Amino acid sequence: MLTDAVREWRDALGEDSVICDRTQIERAQTATFQTQQTIPIILRPASRDQVSEIMRVANRHKVPVYPVSSGRNWGYGSRVPVVSGCALVDLGKLREIVDFSEALGFVTVQPGVTQRDLQHFLTGRKSKLWMDATGSSPDCSLIGNAMERGFGHTPYGDHFAQVCALEVVLANGETIRTGFAGLPAARAGQVYRWGAGPSLEGLFSQSNFGIVTEMTIWLMPAPEYFQAFFFQCDREDGLAAIIDALRPLRMDGTLRSAVHIANDYKVLAGIQQFPAGETVPLRPARMRELRRQLKFTKWSGSGALYGTRGQVAEARRLLRKALRGVASKLQFLDDRVLKLAARFTGVYRLATGLDLRKTLELVKPVYGLLQGVPTRQPLGSAYWRKSMPVPPDPDPDRDGCGLIWTAPVAPMEGSHAERLAGIVERNLLAHDFEPMISITLLTERSIACVVSITYDREKSGEDEKAMDCYLALQAELAREGYYSYRLATPALPAPSSDSAYTELLRSIRAALDPNDVLAPGRYVPRV
């Protein structure tokens, strides 16, 4: 059966686009945590029609396929399918920027278009629009991230909320477009999401109901003025008060973007790799000493203000007022200060106590992300426990970085943030991992606690230990009602005790993919 499918795929795509090279396949089978699933073959379609043809062949021969955009779903399963035997469909060749409007602020892209591609495109046109970037890698696919409902740092940070006009190849090989974009000569397809009739975008995010081959994503107008802010808090129990202080500003729109609050472990992993000579795991008591030594605090927050100078000044006033007494060292940074600081690196140290050059190196990528400029810098922390230094072209899959991400969501209330952080710290330390977390003020009313279990896959036994930790953590979080906004492959499908809901998903699945050939098991429970 597979051999028949492969023959037909070769006919449809050409020899070069059907890859059975062992090295490439083994790489594709490698995630940042242990997986057993095998991939028989890799397909690299070069057009939407070829994607359709792949699905027709898959149905004819009942061979499952697993599509990836850039395949950089690090920490959540990379390119590895949920079940063995899926042909990997790598959409990287579909790399066209199909449409763009400077006036209306949108761009229409194919799955191979990366954050870097879009950034270059905008810079090349001297566009006054900003993209939003996720802090993972410049080489991440925009479609891949939006369909996984990833998030970034600007007011357009909730990626899935900012997209429309999906072009989708269904499991049967047919193509549809969502919203008005599917109607003849439609004018508003790229500017209005819902269309008329049922709205289907959600159906194609975190699912296996179709392959998104085109998507429109909205871009924000560059503000007249931009100012990043940073704050600190050295009280171990200071998190709750910060969340409660910021909630009104996030809810009323004074803070238009996610604010990220990292704990000490997360900050340390951003500065350096695991400190030589220390015992694993770094205990909180030892962290306290390191904090004093390296001059950072238990909690470090970052965010930004966007608008006219007047709007930013007013937001700054409100932020100062809100954080008074709950955070310390609230500092603001804009282009002018950044340039000035760069000139005087040799002369003075910033309040952190780190030398200025180093601080600037650390701050610049965050400063950029807050303006939607993609960076590979945060990816360095995936090498935290590795003995090799962070290479110039980090690739956690290739380098045996152990990384499992999870991001439970909670109401934006201090008590929840504190409880979440507590559960995570306890579980990770119990399994000998440093609990690196950041609390993100994700939407106006919700926070996500982004957790990374970071280890060295080349150390024997660590893969198992990390998976044990992940599953134990997920179990406790589920008991407490905190569910992750996104799931790592081993935890798929989505947890649910509600059989009617599961049945609903299954019946949609059966209607759309009766042969169960499109990414079987992905988010939707199999029959």
Next chain:
Amino acid sequence: MLTDAVREWRDALGEDSVICDRTQIERAQTATFQTQQTIPIILRPASRDQVSEIMRVANRHKVPVYPVSSGRNWGYGSRVPVVSGCALVDLGKLREIVDFSEALGFVTVQPGVTQRDLQHFLTGRKSKLWMDATGSSPDCSLIGNAMERGFGHTPYGDHFAQVCALEVVLANGETIRTGFAGLPAARAGQVYRWGAGPSLEGLFSQSNFGIVTEMTIWLMPAPEYFQAFFFQCDREDGLAAIIDALRPLRMDGTLRSAVHIANDYKVLAGIQQFPAGETVPLRPARMRELRRQLKFTKWSGSGALYGTRGQVAEARRLLRKALRGVASKLQFLDDRVLKLAARFTGVYRLATGLDLRKTLELVKPVYGLLQGVPTRQPLGSAYWRKSMPVPPDPDPDRDGCGLIWTAPVAPMEGSHAERLAGIVERNLLAHDFEPMISITLLTERSIACVVSITYDREKSGEDEKAMDCYLALQAELAREGYYSYRLATPALPAPSSDSAYTELLRSIRAALDPNDVLAPGRYVPRV
């Protein structure tokens, strides 16, 4: 078959909740335009379990049902099902406010909860939260409007974008909850929309895939300061420049809510009924004279600014700058001015030239809507062509008001606004109707042109003429690529030439409702 179903419905709901009274049925069969569909019976379930039971009986006996929340879908078909023979399921008894959070700004409601109910609830609690209201009637259902993707006037005006945690009774009688709300002990169900796995909210809006029996809707924190604004423009061709001037402010978040720009016909219909002695239709040349006489302009805009005093002051400055030269008489109104004006009604006239008391009467409902306070005032314009005066309890269905609404969507560009307005004015005048329109800056990038075809159903021939007009207008709009965000029953299902899309909807439909018993034909084409 129907008789068997009715017997079982009586058993399940009780005698009193199964209504076959001719008067009530005839009323339910009456919309604001001509319909032929008949309703055999009305069911009034009092609980979600009864709704489930209704669906089980419907399936057993293959009798279709048509659910309505408050049934005030005026201008779009009221309570009238798409096809004849549907038992009308009136959800008005499900009227509980199930949950509420002042801190997180949400409320969870059943389908019978009206705008008025929520307004009373918030006032009663002295809540610092604002709801958003659609300008139709205080007695409209929140769920009904949100699921039809209606819109209002505050920053939370795109209703469907502000809801989550839908509880849905499926066609088979099973109940599901969307997003995290369906998971055991979930904390974030009411604050985070997407959940994990495919996101299904969109599936249940403008569709016949389920009956929404509960919904969480987000509420905005009352701003420290609120200021409404009004502007005018007397250039016939002034619309395009206004749209282009406002777009940057809407896109960058300075204008956080929809701005509405009404044409002269719309304003006149808001002030009074069809002027005695005039010929039908009022021609543009005559309107120019009336405008001069009554001292209003071709275009009248309204909107509001929300925030701290500082934020509003800055927005005001930017708005002034943007409208300079493209609009005239930009005026701002806040509580203080309103109170002051009320005290001096006898003393002076506002710039409009109308006497102040009258102006205040007209302004107050709009001023309220901009703060989310529901009003029945705009409904008065449905009586435009009636010889009876607007009654204190307007009910267009009951009073034979002819009303067909449509609202084509376009990119927020002046050229589109102008073309849209032109198409609408030409078509309505050609069919002898006054073209009342308002252009709404609906989202950051899109406008909707809200059109009402308003007539007197009691005048013979008018029903047919209005439907001809509606269909001719829809046809031209479709040719030009302008599709309505919402459809009137006669135009259902959604227009589409894309057979794959239609097939997709049909296959979901077949999977969820194999007996075709839930609102057959509603938005989803029948097989």
